Amino acid sequence: MSPRVTLATGRRVLTQLRRDRRTIALLLAVPSVLLILMRYVFDQDPQVFQRVGAPMVGIFPMVSMFLVTSIAMLRERTTGTLERLMTMPLAKLDILAGYSIGFSLMAAVQATVASAVAFVLLDLTIAGSAWQVVVLAVLNAILGMALGLFMSAFANSEFQAVQFMPAFLLPQILLCGLIADRDTMAEPLQWLSDVLPMTYAYEALHRVAADGQLGRRGALDVLVVIGFAVLALLLGAATLRRRTD
Amino acid sequence: MSAIAIDRLVVVRGGRPVLDGLSLAIEQGRITGLLGPSGCGKSTLMRSIVGVQRVASGSLEVLGGEAGDPALRRSVGYLTQAPSVYADLTVRENLRYFGRVLDVGDDAVERVIETVDLADAVHSRVDRLSGGQRARVSLAAAMLGEPPLLVLDEPTVGLDPVLRVSLWDGFRRLAEAGTTLLVSSHVMDEADRCDDIVLMRDGAVLAAEPRAQLLERTGCTGVEEAFLKLVGEAAA
Numbered sequence: 001m002s003p004r005v006t007l008a009t010g011r012r013v014l015t016q017l018r019r020d021r022r023t024i025a026l027l028l029a030v031p032s033v034l035l036i037l038m039r040y041v042f043d044q045d046p047q048v049f050q051r052v053g054a055p056m057v058g059i060f061p062m063v064s065m066f067l068v069t070s071i072a073m074l075r076e077r078t079t080g081t082l083e084r085l086m087t088m089p090l091a092k093l094d095i096l097a098g099y100s101i102g103f104s105l106m107a108a109v110q111a112t113v114a115s116a117v118a119f120v121l122l123d124l125t126i127a128g129s130a131w132q133v134v135v136l137a138v139l140n141a142i143l144g145m146a147l148g149l150f151m152s153a154f155a156n157s158e159f160q161a162v163q164f165m166p167a168f169l170l171p172q173i174l175l176c177g178l179i180a181d182r183d184t185m186a187e188p189l190q191w192l193s194d195v196l197p198m199t200y201a202y203e204a205l206h207r208v209a210a211d212g213q214l215g216r217r218g219a220l221d222v223l224v225v226i227g228f229a230v231l232a233l234l235l236g237a238a239t240l241r242r243r244t245d
Numbered sequence: 246m247s248a249i250a251i252d253r254l255v256v257v258r259g260g261r262p263v264l265d266g267l268s269l270a271i272e273q274g275r276i277t278g279l280l281g282p283s284g285c286g287k288s289t290l291m292r293s294i295v296g297v298q299r300v301a302s303g304s305l306e307v308l309g310g311e312a313g314d315p316a317l318r319r320s321v322g323y324l325t326q327a328p329s330v331y332a333d334l335t336v337r338e339n340l341r342y343f344g345r346v347l348d349v350g351d352d353a354v355e356r357v358i359e360t361v362d363l364a365d366a367v368h369s370r371v372d373r374l375s376g377g378q379r380a381r382v383s384l385a386a387a388m389l390g391e392p393p394l395l396v397l398d399e400p401t402v403g404l405d406p407v408l409r410v411s412l413w414d415g416f417r418r419l420a421e422a423g424t425t426l427l428v429s430s431h432v433m434d435e436a437d438r439c440d441d442i443v444l445m446r447d448g449a450v451l452a453a454e455p456r457a458q459l460l461e462r463t464g465c466t467g468v469e470e471a472f473l474k475l476v477g478e479a480a481a
Contacts, residue, residue, distance in 0.1 A: 008342055019334070084343075088343070094346075
């Protein structure tokens with residue numbers, strides 16, 4: 001692994017993303033629009049937005065980067081650029097770290113814009129600070145990226161890759177505690193949510209929003225998210241093969 | 246001296262042997278044309294040489310090391326059949342990125358852009374280029390860093406005749422400077438620009454020898470005729 005190659009790779013994926021103005025616009029605008037919707041759909045019950053606002057800001061980048069990475073990686077596989085890179089003096093870690101750098105920068109911008117909309121425009125108030133939410137959002141983005149990179153190995157087409165979002169992330173959104181308290185779910189679903197990464201991402205965000213700090217439980221949640229991200233990156237690295245059929 | 250020495254190479258794909266005990270030597274500093282009909286195993290052989298093909302058995306020595314050895318990753322330039330460059334980046338951005346990976350300077354990048362005659366298109370996004378231009382971006386990436394071995398899978402497909410001639414002149418200059426080139430083609434007339442000829446059919450080598458010797462032995466005037474004659478003899 002070399003910093004030169006890692007940075008070049010990070011810069012390259014950012015340049016690719018930047019070229020696609022419409023994707024950038026969507027990445028930045030969609031979270032804000034959905035936050036606005038959430039705020040006014042529950043207009044008569046503003047507590048709902050106060051409860052889910054911060055977790056939404058923090059979980060969005062996970063979903064976005066999952067999608068962006070799985071498509072970007074699928075393209076690398078299908079257009080032969082990955083095969084070319086594999087014949088070059090580049091470590092698999094350079095690809096993973098390069099993608100992480102590029103996409104976490106993008107996630108930071110995305111989460112900052114969403115935070116500004118939520119906290120300034122929509123009067124979201126939480127016990128913690130907005131920057132804590134942004135930092136957690138970036139961490140979640142890296143987890144989303146790592147999961148997307150791993151899952152892309154199981155998609156043969158872009159049709160399949162986009163279906164992994166509803167198949168793989170939507171259930172986690174339902175089960176993580178954002179939609180309903182986990183305590184009120186059927187017991188088997190509680191067990192299931194215990195082993196899903198987004199649950200811990202949500203818990204950490206919820207703690208910052210409700211208690212103003214992570215505390216010991218929250219710190220543990222963050223460690224679990226990091227653990228999942230590392231595991232997904234390792235699994236992702238295993239799917240980047242130098243030799244294929 | 247052999248740049249590539251292959252001994253009883255077996256590659257199995259989908260339960261079927263694509264290369265079945267293939268042995269072959271490729272001489273250093275020469276242009277070797279790898280010829281044969283589509284699906285005969287040319288690309289699989291080339292992928293094996295650059296170390297991206299899973300191999301069932303046999304040995305494959307490339308520039309004194311084992312094929313796929315990390316130490317060879319700077320020494321082997323590989324052109325895939327379909328252009329493997331980033332469609333959403335410009336020509337220069339693509340080559341600068343691959344240049345960084347190979348640790349060659351921007352001056353080397355500009356040199357390969359000249360070599361493949363793309364100076365006018367450096368700022369164009371690859372997906373806005375013609376098929377022939379795209380193929381040349383990919384070729385330029387393979388030539389970055391002047392690797393001593395170039396493995397080129399159909400480098401001239403879709404190019405106009407003038408450009409083809411100029412690229413082949415470039416290959417000749419590289420070979421004269423000591424570079425080993427293995428070039429596949431299913432266009433037999435390109436074979437007449439090669440020093441050595443490897444004829445493949447159904448995953449096996451039908452003939453591998455200097456072009457002049459092949460023509461003399463078969464009593465043919467061109468490689469295509471020789472190929473057809475050898476296929477006929479093999480069938481008989």
